[in-house]
Amino acid sequence: MPPTSDAALERWEQQEYKWGFVTDIEADSVPPGLDEGVIRHISSKKQEPSWLTEWRLKAYRHWLTMTEPTWPNLKYPPIDYNSIVYYSAPKQKPKLDSLDQVDPKLLETYDKLGIPLEEQKQLAGVAVDAVFDSVSVATTFKKTLAETGVIFCSFSEAVQQYPELVRKYLGSVVPYSDNFFATLNSAVFTDGSFVYVPKGVRCPMELSTYFRINAASTGQFERTLIVADSGAQVSYLEGCTAPMRDENQLHAAVVELVALDDATIKYSTIQNWYPGDVDGKGGIYNFVTKRGKCQGRNAHISWTQVETGSAITWKYPSCILQGENSVGEFYSVALTKGHQQADTGTKMLHIGRNTRSTVVSKGISAGRGQNTYRGMVKINPGAASARNYTQCDSLLIGDQCGAHTFPYIEVKNPTAHMEHEATTSKIGEDQLFYCNQRGIDTEDAVNMIVNGFCKEVFRELPMEFAVEAQKLLEVSLEGSVG
Amino acid sequence: MLEIRGLYASVDGHEILKGIDLTVRPGEVHSIMGPNGSGKSTLAQVLAGRDAYEVTSGEVRFNGQDLLNMPPEERACAGVFLAFQYPVEIPGVATSYFLKTALNAIRKARGEKELDAMEFLQFVKDKAAAVNMDDRLLKRAVNEGFSGGEKKRNEVFQMAVLEPALAVLDETDSGLDIDALKIVADGVNKLRGAERSFIVVTHYQRLLNYIVPDYVHVLVDGRIAKSGDKSLSLELEEKGYGWIEQAAGESCSAGK
Numbered sequence: 001m002p003p004t005s006d007a008a009l010e011r012w013e014q015q016e017y018k019w020g021f022v023t024d025i026e027a028d029s030v031p032p033g034l035d036e037g038v039i040r041h042i043s044s045k046k047q048e049p050s051w052l053t054e055w056r057l058k059a060y061r062h063w064l065t066m067t068e069p070t071w072p073n074l075k076y077p078p079i080d081y082n083s084i085v086y087y088s089a090p091k092q093k094p095k096l097d098s099l100d101q102v103d104p105k106l107l108e109t110y111d112k113l114g115i116p117l118e119e120q121k122q123l124a125g126v127a128v129d130a131v132f133d134s135v136s137v138a139t140t141f142k143k144t145l146a147e148t149g150v151i152f153c154s155f156s157e158a159v160q161q162y163p164e165l166v167r168k169y170l171g172s173v174v175p176y177s178d179n180f181f182a183t184l185n186s187a188v189f190t191d192g193s194f195v196y197v198p199k200g201v202r203c204p205m206e207l208s209t210y211f212r213i214n215a216a217s218t219g220q221f222e223r224t225l226i227v228a229d230s231g232a233q234v235s236y237l238e239g240c241t242a243p244m245r246d247e248n249q250l251h252a253a254v255v256e257l258v259a260l261d262d263a264t265i266k267y268s269t270i271q272n273w274y275p276g277d278v279d280g281k282g283g284i285y286n287f288v289t290k291r292g293k294c295q296g297r298n299a300h301i302s303w304t305q306v307e308t309g310s311a312i313t314w315k316y317p318s319c320i321l322q323g324e325n326s327v328g329e330f331y332s333v334a335l336t337k338g339h340q341q342a343d344t345g346t347k348m349l350h351i352g353r354n355t356r357s358t359v360v361s362k363g364i365s366a367g368r369g370q371n372t373y374r375g376m377v378k379i380n381p382g383a384a385s386a387r388n389y390t391q392c393d394s395l396l397i398g399d400q401c402g403a404h405t406f407p408y409i410e411v412k413n414p415t416a417h418m419e420h421e422a423t424t425s426k427i428g429e430d431q432l433f434y435c436n437q438r439g440i441d442t443e444d445a446v447n448m449i450v451n452g453f454c455k456e457v458f459r460e461l462p463m464e465f466a467v468e469a470q471k472l473l474e475v476s477l478e479g480s481v482g
Numbered sequence: 483m484l485e486i487r488g489l490y491a492s493v494d495g496h497e498i499l500k501g502i503d504l505t506v507r508p509g510e511v512h513s514i515m516g517p518n519g520s521g522k523s524t525l526a527q528v529l530a531g532r533d534a535y536e537v538t539s540g541e542v543r544f545n546g547q548d549l550l551n552m553p554p555e556e557r558a559c560a561g562v563f564l565a566f567q568y569p570v571e572i573p574g575v576a577t578s579y580f581l582k583t584a585l586n587a588i589r590k591a592r593g594e595k596e597l598d599a600m601e602f603l604q605f606v607k608d609k610a611a612a613v614n615m616d617d618r619l620l621k622r623a624v625n626e627g628f629s630g631g632e633k634k635r636n637e638v639f640q641m642a643v644l645e646p647a648l649a650v651l652d653e654t655d656s657g658l659d660i661d662a663l664k665i666v667a668d669g670v671n672k673l674r675g676a677e678r679s680f681i682v683v684t685h686y687q688r689l690l691n692y693i694v695p696d697y698v699h700v701l702v703d704g705r706i707a708k709s710g711d712k713s714l715s716l717e718l719e720e721k722g723y724g725w726i727e728q729a730a731g732e733s734c735s736a737g738k
């Protein structure tokens with residue numbers, strides 16, 4: 001008999017991570033370990049106002065009283081928080097006025113990643129903020145944005161330039177005491193992006209942040225804060241990669257979104273951190289807290305995520321639907337292959353009247369991957385006529401992977417309207433043979449079937465990124481099935 | 483075009499095909515008939531290269547190539563098409579996208595230029611019209627939510643698009659009402675040509691009223707027990723399979 005489709009699937013197991021190179025660049029780092037001194041050091045390096053230093057220390061002291069959560073459906077050895085480097089920055093001139101002053105090695109790195117920072121090379125209409133290890137290295141299109149009043153800069157810069165805005169909203173959605181990882185982040189966060197879109201302004205371009213972990217033994221703790229004032233609209237995208245390293249690296253980010261009356265925030269993530277090698281060695285531990293607050297009436301927050309990387313993903317982008325008629329959405333594709341584990345989902349907290357939420361989750365497991373959907377929809381007593389629609393689908397490739405679903409639904413108002421649909425399917429021998437019989441090889445067939453499965457999520461992504469996501473999924477799937 | 487010699491095949495250790503010999507020349511339509519469990523569908527699946535069936539001995543040559551040594555997609559690219567008895571659903575994948583990928587894979591293998599989206603659209607619309615297929619079907623996901631009749635028509639439509647040299651129809655008539663049957667048969671007849679051959683696997687002679695075969699073969703217990711022309715199918719319609727099975731059983735014991 002001819003080589004079987006199994007053999008074709010088997011071959012893929014060897015596919016390598018294509019973003020795994022290391023940039024040889026001098027870094028300014030603190031020694032591993034965490035105490036108040038390290039936090040003060042980070043804060044003073046960044047010349048932060050004293051209220052922020054105090055906020056960090058408050059978080060740190062609180063963190064010392066907390067324990068790491070054990071409820072996720074994840075298995076990993078204990079993390080030694082004292083072996084992590086909490087601050088690492090590429091050495092360069094103290095202040096950047098233009099891209100000319102950015103270390104050429106850094107520019108080269110982003111170029112290699114397909115993220116050119118020179119503005120003329122930009123995708124039309126996308127402004128980029130690039131975060132390398134702990135600090136933001138470049139933000140493009142600042143001027144164009146400033147003309148409309150949109151602030152898009154690194155978090156550190158925002159602390160200097162717009163301290164009142166930062167102070168007003170920092171921790172207003174994810175308080176410093178929120179959870180183990182968010183609290184750690186609050187103590188040691190080093191940089192990230194800040195966006196403020198003023199009243200009635202529709203941000204004229206997609207905003208994008210590109211995160212890159214480079215240095216060894218480094219944790220990345222970035223903090224993103226996006227505020228859309230009344231009637232404002234913004235679409236934001238983040239992408240992430242890291243070098244291949246044998247040890248696990250911790251990434252504990254916090255993202256806070258605030259949408260006031262009639263404001264819309266669309267937040268898209270393409271996460272492709274290094275997932276570890278075929279034996280499960282190395283890879284990023286991705287413990288991330290993302291939450292948006294629909295604070296005003298008719299506010300709208302939409303999360304779209306394509307999660308293909310990381311050894312471990314722990315992440316639940318959520319919406320607090322406080323304003324009347326506000327809308328929360330969560331569209332997710334999470335792929336686990338090799339030894340990857342993901343415990344991801346969302347929380348929709350309905351507080352205001354007539355609030356609506358939609359959850360569409362697509363989990364794909366291949367190899368020995370373990371994929372868990374964990375979601376909570378909570379309707380508070382005051383949320384009259386709230387509606388939720390949840391759909392969670394799992395796709396299994398091969399017979400050594402797993403899919404798990406933990407939906408929690410809590411309804412405290414009898415007028416609520418809830419819908420929940422869930423399916424689990426397996427890429428069948430039947431489907432593959434059908435495609436093969438039409439001349440399509442197994443690899444293309446798997447990609448086609450997976451893309452079909454993810455379609456409802458991909459169409460929520462901005463056009464350019466939908467294509468990128470599709471390609472990423474294809475590359476990630478290579479080598480995943482055996 | 484197709485030469486099957488002494489073909490034995492089994493599934494899960496059960497021998498199903500027990501020595502099939504069959505020659506199909508260009509332009510011919512051969513019908514394979516037979517009682518349930520005689521190996522008709524197995525033959526179709528083995529020709530297409532289904533994994534689950536293990537060929538234990540024999541040879542199949544297709545235009546001079548050793549068909550059994552080719553993976554299913556290579557067979558498809560070489561011009562072998564199977565119209566499935568139970569076409570599978572592929573959720574979220576538009577029929578047009580699926581077919582474009584398939585057609586371009588086949589064109590690439592043939593050394594022809596791949597069609598871009600616009601060229602494909604025109605090409606496929608013409609084909610849809612030719613087999614009386616509603617082109618709205620192209621926008622729907624492959625077979626998802628299709629009725630039984632729509633699925634079978636979609637198979638014939640795909641055949642029209644992919645233009646195979648050899649089309650194997652595996653019980654394409656099963657589950658069709660008479661109107662749907664006529665539409666499907668009509669589509670097949672339009673595709674008949676001097677260079678294209680068909681193997682029509684069917685349980686009933688009804689389909690053969692519409693797709694008139696050049697040869698009829700009766701499969702009994704994994705062997706071709708009787709071959710003839712169209713009149714053989716009419717005889718079967720009248721007398722059933724019993725008399726052939728009996729004769730086959732006798733010749734079998736006589737041979738021992």
